[in-house]
Amino acid sequence: MSTTASAVPAAQLAARYGLVPSSARPSFDTYVKALWQRRHFIAAFATSRAATQYSGARLGQVWQVLTPLMNAAVYYFIFGVLFQTRGNIENFEAFLVTGVFVFAFTQRSVAVGARAISGNLGLIRALHFPRAALPLSLTIVELQQLLVSMVVLCGIVLITGEPLTGMWLLVVPAVLLQALFNTGLALVLARVGAKIPDVSQLLPFVTRTWLYLSGVLYSIPERTSPGPLRDVMMANPAAVYIELVRDGLMDSHTAPSYAWYLAIGWAVVAFCLGFWYFWAGEVKYGRG
Template identity: 60%
Template sequence: MSETTHDGTVATGAGSASSADDGLTPAELAAKYGLAVSGARPGLPAYVRQLWGRRHFISSFARARVSAQYTQARLGQLWQVLTPLLNAAVYYFIFGLLLGTDRGVDNFIAFLVTGVFVFTYTQSSVMAGVRSVSGNLGLIRALHFPRASLPLALTLVQLQQLLMSMFVLLAIVLMTGEVPRTAWLLVVPALLLQSLFNAGLAMVMARLGSKMTDLAQLMPFILRTWMYTSGVMYSITHFTAHAPAPVQLALQLNPAAVYIDLVRFALIDSFTADQLPPHVWAVALGWALAMGVGGFVYFWKAEERYGRG
């Protein structure tokens, strides 16, 4: 198609557009024709909407991982319960019988098993988060979806495993002489806050693990140290009675210890409010919001870089 200009010359439409675009930078050309960078990071509100739109994918991915996780083991998904139980038995033998860390703790079996189960939830979420991006590069490069779906789905896997383990935990607590009471309902908000904290922490570890390939090898040592400072197999209040105030405060405000203490307070009658850190629910909520929101934003800021390079 052509047109006659004011001076009588004839120019094609394509030639006119080309002349009009001469001298424009790539960014200006993109803005002029409404083009966008392939794989560019969407805005935060749009990213949240995309995640909500993929909620069925997240839940389906989580169910598939749960089903496939123990397919090679004869006992199958029973290992979801057996693993923390065996850990609790080992810790009871070492710390309860040999080292005597049960001093000052009533109903030490319920105290220990609760600590192991609750900490295992955070520990497993962290390890799943570390591998969530680096272990799914094929999926990331083949399909377009919000990458936060992966650490969120894997955290959901760990939550499902914890819920299965809770039936065993409640049975053990009952066998140790505890009686069901209204306070047991406090387990629900405690685990919800811990789940928000775990999801944020998993997203932080997912971003770090996507670039630091050796992080998965290092994390078990870091997590073991964290466990030993979280009061899983001893009473922080009892063992820090003569420690400097800053040490006591740091150990009591440790997020893993906070969530463990809240579940113990709910389930164990002898674990009273004076063994909880001050303002414990506010601390639990603060950790959940800080890590949940902060971890999500931290992960989102590198959205366009996952699976590249």
């Protein structure tokens, strides 16, 4: 019997019993359902990664707060003291630390997302599960670390003289929207990083440039003239989420009226496109 003839009954049997190739990409709705069924795996993976991330350091989890604090101290000395950018900003200390902490959340999410696939090939090749679980878990880890850091951030903001008001509650939806946006970016970079592992080496330069353009260290309206350049910089998603958190924590700071619309738009678009883009490459992860 020829190869072609023998293949026909096999195909018919597969169709009769609903069999599909194990490597075939599932439909979009099936993929979403599979992820939901593995929500406990995602939570457990995120918890274990968070617990072991700083296990080799003497100070352990304290580094997740110390790192942004040390960065803020360096930026304060260079930009606040040497370059005197603090002169035009009320409560520059709270302004700067808030910007550093919020931007660090996106910066770390992007970095771990780029290594989500390439850094877990052993797990991917050993177990069958929706690969999106990995960037989702790693973004949850970064969200957990941000929540710990926010306790320190709120303490710093109070010490610098900002009052505790009901506006602080707005920080919660702002951070959740940022987490959704970060997840979308992490999904995109996870697929890119799976094909081009060297992208992780390029990311620090990209995110550092992004930091300088996002108003972390200075006030964009104070340093730019009205026009297209200011509009583009203020619409930058990192700047939008920083502005919203500052608006919630600082009585002396007011975010643009359109910031919430941009925050929602960036979060929804980034997550939807990122999830779709990652799902489209599902069958390629862990091969080669």
